[in-house]
Amino acid sequence: MGNQQVSPTQMGSKPEVTRRRVFYIPGYDPIHPRRYRELYRKEGAAQAGISGYEIALSPKTSGGNYGWHVESTINGTAVQADVEVLVWSDIVRDSMETSIPATYAQLIRTAWEYIGSGALWRLMRLRKGPVIAALYPIGMLLVQLLVALLAGHLLGLGLAWLTRFVPLGSESTAFAAHKMLGSTAYLVGMIAALWLLLRWFKKKDGKFFAYYLMHDYAYSARYKGANPPELEARMADFAKVIVEALHQDVDEVLVVGHSSGAHLAVSILSDLIRAGQVPGDGPKLSFLSLGQVVPMVSFLRNADRLRADLRYLSARSELTWIDVTAPGDGCAFALCDPVSVSGVAPDDKRWPLVFSAQFTKSLSPKRWKELRWRFFRLHFQYLCAFDAPLDYDYFQITAGPLTLGTRYADRPPSASRIDHAVSKFTSMAA
Template sequence: MSAEQAQTDQAEQQVRHRRVFYIPGYDPIHPRRYRELYRKEGAEQARISGYTLSLSPAPRGRNYGWHVESTINGQSTQADIEVLVWSDIVRDSMDTSIPATYAQLIRTASEYIGSGALFRLMKLRKGPVIAALYPIGMLLLQLLLALLLAWSVLALANLLPPLGGVTPALGALIGVALAILLLRWFKKQDGKVFAYYLMHDYAYSAQHKGANPPELETRIAQFTDTIAEALQTDTDEVLIVGHSSGAHLAVSILADLIRQGRVPQGGPELAFLSLGQVVPMVSFLRNAFRLRADLAYLSAREALTWVDVTAPGDGCAFALCDPVGVSGVAPPDKRWPLVFSAQFTKSLSPARWKELRWRFFRLHFQYLCAFDAPLDYDYFQITAGPVPLATRYANRPPSASRIEHPVSKFTSQTP
């Protein structure tokens, strides 16, 4: 029996109905992907841990979602899960030409390197920094191969006698055309190598040096309204889950929600679960005033519970880096987040860990998946079980190896 199940046995059921709002990271895919992931992995976790979990369609609404019913240790709970979609914004930001992507590469590298942010990020975790450098290296390699192809065709045209009217000038044109075709072919293969995808991801945050683009601010306001409405309903807990880049969106949404006085006294419990966060990739940039202010504000609020879960095995996240502390904005009365590890190497069996260890993008989503040797982290019990986040981790100590000391060069919260 897991620690969470033992806790459930000892406590009176506190959650019979929960509203969950999932905020994905920088992802252009339709939100049905997350429903299918939840369905598949939830069934597997239920089988492993000995409880029941079932999904059904949610009533048609503004957001894509699904309904979940669970029975854990004899206690039945219902949850309505909605995805707060910004994939359309992501798709628009990715709709660029090959030359525009290389221009993004130059601007993004200049911002992270020129500001010193990249070198400070390397003091935290090497994994996400390598992930940030990977698209730069891969795109430059692709460009180099295309240029070598063009040069080879031109050199061949210069060395050989004209054949079939192929003069050096025509050879140069053919070489350039083949180079362009090769670059286009590389782009079509990006579903396997993710160079363009990751480049667009980092470029989106860097384009305004850490400030939110106008379209994202508009969407944040809409998400804030949606959650405020849920807090007025007859539910026991409103849980916000921010994964990857979605974590820093959730920080700003929740900060706005509380600042605006939209968390009712005596209403549902408000909880925030950040998973695999990459907050420093944004908060360390020079113009991330809004995010740094929101981090500082949210970290001292009594109106919510904030738990931050990462794992050193996830090379795409800033594992065990307190996003408030490392950003240099921790106030004297800081309460949150509670930072601890999902412990991939212990909560996955040796065989399963061996299978997933080098699948970096898959591991970045492991927080949303089943563990075959679960410890005290179970995404499905958190989102659909009878225990609220505050109670579940009330006595959970933070990981001793967490990083809290300030690292960012830029700590100002106002322009």
């Protein structure tokens, strides 16, 4: 039967779920959602082979959001799940469609917001990895600018030197003419090299990720932690889709928020619970936040809405909220309780349960060595197969016979989690 991991809670529980709706909210990602389907198909098959269960994908037959149908047999129980991606990649792409000068203007505004407000220094008290990731695009874009300026300076000097050999009339006027021509040639060379090199760097950003990450952080910093109007409208649409699923004949509605998608899910779920749209006799409502970067937003001065939603959701009985990160993921705030570190934990706080996916233990030494320095790949490891699985399995969570709450009912939080207030800004929306 392979290497399937079954906890005592799972062995002692009868199947609760035969039908599930899963809503996946991606992070700041401009890529078409079929990327997530192919990742699920490939990695799900790999995990099933390792852990000894069956899982298969088929096309989604209903309308609405992009998604796929999953059928599995896990621990002897057949389960059907419909997975949908709540797409905001079009908003991401629109936010990335800026010129090179506009990107450098973003750099100045974003750096000023995080550094000038003091948020950056507070974030550094949590985890260094995501802070380094935030500083990386600033440093890389400045290096690119310096390289382009140096190349422009050298090209300009070369062109100016060549103008000395251009015949320009009488000796009495040649000196002044050569000086003017040399200055013009230098300026032309400088501008040409600067523009061409900066365009080349931007074209190669699939290797450097400087522009991509700059746009990511700038998107949150632009409104100082508040959601842009177009994102608020899309989140309202997402809430309607989830509410519709909560009134269907399924056993669990599972919302998965990955990376930046985690803080979107916090606000979406808070909104629908506040509105009384979670039926008492409906399916179980579960929330799984993966590789979250909540503090990058909640520590900003105008993130009043997010901080209020974090506080509200952390005390609700209508859902189960599990937060999974890993110290091996340098792009996430690993083991940082997003509610507590934001300084808004209520006295009756019950969520989230924070624990580690333990990359260094749930991946074999060989596999860990292969992935150790692939930072962006590791940020997606939560959605992938583990070749030495422990108690975290994305595919059993999304396509298995137990609800999220039952699966981790006996799971203690990680002892090394950070759960004290760190944020300078703690104001909340009324």
